[in-house]
Amino acid sequence: MIRTLLSLPVIFALVACPEPEAPTQSPEPDAEIPIDPLLITTKQGLVLGQEDGDLRVFKGIPYAAAPVGELRFKRPERHPGWQETRDASQFMPPCPQGDRFGVPMDWDEDCLGLNIWAHNDDATRPVMVWIHGGSFTQGSTDLGLYNLEHLARGSNVVAVSFNYRLGALGFLAAESLAAEDPDQVSGNYGIRDQIAALEWVQDNIAAFGGNPDQVTVFGESAGGMSVCTLLAAPAAENLFHRGIIQSGGGCWAYPQLRDESPAVSGIEHWQTIIDALGCDDSEAVSACLRSKPTSAFVNAVGNQENFDVRPVVDGHLVIGQAYDLMARRQVADKALLVGANAHESTFWQAGVEITPDRFRTTLETYFPMQAERLMTMYPATDNIGAWWAHAQFWSDFYFICPMFAFAQATSGGQEPTYAYFFNHTVSQGPLSYMGASHSYELFYLFSVHDQLGEYSFTPSPAGERISRDMQAAWGAFAAGEAPAPPSQWPAYEATTESIGTFASLATSLKKNVDASRCQELRSMGLSR
Incomplete structure (x- = not known):
């Protein structure tokens, strides 16, 4: 059922590595620490960053070898390094993907780079590593939305972001590729990239003023789902210490790499793409896939209507659903901050007319046994009401209820789980009618309201306060404390359901305002 529902066009269009091989050419930078604070020695060589006020910014540092040629559809390998000082003033190109908002992108398979926003002093700070969203495609x-400059300052952290392989190049699974792998698995290359980036952080971040023993991984949408995946990956266990999952669902909807039912098998799922590429000869699939131009993979996924790209549970790198593993305490217990936005699904409804009849038809199609109860829970008497009812139901179904079910499942362990709820609306411009939509918390967490092109806006005083509060809360959490403000934010527990709520009137603690709807969905078998 989940796989079918995830294909709805209006609804959902998201947001154990072995030891890497030794470098073939080890750089030998000067053993002395460079005097220039913008010149940093990494294990691969020297990098030269740029000064931005009280920050030092380093962009486009390779954390792995380019996954091209024979390294396509392989585990990431350690970068061989460089002899000359590397200019770290430009982002690496995006990994191959479709057009961005209708504009072709200058992407490249040689895309595995990371970026660092470090402070211009000698203090050691917690590290926050950002994983971007985008449906894994x-x-x-380099998106302005993901500029971590203000977060580094406002949260008092060293901030890191990185690219990882996307789409077919990052997640295609095939038996012929599995036959080449030491563990006989395939897919999850993008997740292996994420682990390689975290390994690089462990090896090098101290040189940038970061504490490798205080690393928080955080992400939104597919980035939040990535944090879920890393929680279920033993190879990542010692690479980070805390996690923040923003609008990442309930950490349970990954298919199996191999399954008795083809409908839920990752390998069977990708056969459609392999066939579209003309690589259906099982004897030579791997060679055929490596011979194809990069654009063929982008087009093959893009031409399939609502083709779902995501990690798979392969039993080696990803050993299960994070929800189940965390609830049963079968993987390392880590402090978590999890949450969702009030109106997530309006993101996919912009410009779409939804009538009461259309809403009813959707519910009757996918939930015939529960449709009448759902129409009572989410009443729709006119088109405006239907638009919001449609958005609220899918927000609850995909994001709000799963995330707070996950918070409840992970509560009560040795490490705390905290929950938040974002319910602030942009006060002006074309985004103002969308409510607290999917990804909108990033405008405030990263203070990037002026970097959104035609959607840029000036925040209200309440919006400015929310930016400060979110940065303070995320920073406190990364420092090993409870998120604050608000002060004395307690861990989430089933008995109290305390949630830090970021809303226009105030940042405050509230009981889970959506608990009754989620309980009703759970009684119908539509949530955990």
């Missing part, structure tokens, strides 16, 4: 760190 889109996104890159």
Whole structure:
């Protein structure tokens, strides 16, 4: 059922590595620490960053070898390094993907780079590593939306972001590729990239003023789902210490790499793309896939209507659903901050007319046994009401209820789980009618309201306060404390359901305002 529902065009269009091989050519930078604070020695060589006020910014540092040629559809390998000082003033190109908002992108398979916003002093700070969203098919760190400059300052952290392989190049699974792998698995290359980036952080971040023993991984949408995946990946266990999952669902909807039912098998799922590429000869699939131009993979996924790209549970890198593993305490217990936005699904409804009849038809199609109860829960008497009812139901179904079910499942362990709820509306411009939509919390967490092109806006005083509060809360959490403000934010527990709520009137603690709807969905078997 989940796979079918995820294909709805209006609804959902999201947001154990072995030891890497030794470098073939080890750089030998000067053993002395460079005097220039913008010149940093990494294990691959020297990098030269740029000064931005009280920050030092380093962009486009390779954390792995380019996954091209024979390294396509392989585990990431350690970058061989460089002899000359590397200019770190430009982002690496995005990983291959479709057009961005209708505009072709200058992407490249040689895309595995990371970026660092470090402070211009000698203090050691917690590290926050950002994983971007985009349905595992889109996104890159050069987007203005993901500028971590203000977060580094406001949260008092060293901030890191990175690209990872997307789409077919990042997640295609095939038996012929599995036959080449030491663990006989395939897919999840993008997740292996994420782990390689975290390994690089462990090896090098101290040189940038970051504490490798205080690393928080955080992401939104597919980035939040990535944090879920890393929680279920033993190879990542010692690479980060806390996690923040923003609009990442309930950490349970990953298919199996191999399954008795083809409908839920990752390998069977990708056969459609392999056939579209003309690589259906099982004897030579791997060679055929590596011979194809990069654009063929982008087009093959883009030409399939609502083709779902995501990690798979392969039993080696990803050993299960994070929800189940965390609830049963079968993987390392880590402090978590999880949450969702009030109106997530309006993101996919912009410009779409939804009538009461259309809403009813959707519910009757996908939930015939529960449709009448759902229409009572989410009443729709006119088109405006239907638009919002449609958005609220899918927000609850995909994001709000799953996330707070996950908060409840992970509560009560040795490490705390905190929950938040974002319910602030942009006060002006074309985004103002969307409510607290999917990804909108990033405008405030990253203070990037002026970097959104035609959608840029000037925040209200309440919006400015929310930016400060979110940065303070995320920073406190990364520092090993409870998120604050509000002060004395307690861990989430089933008995109290305390949630830090970022809303226009105030940042405050509230009981889970959506608990009754989520309980009703749970009684119908539509949520955990």
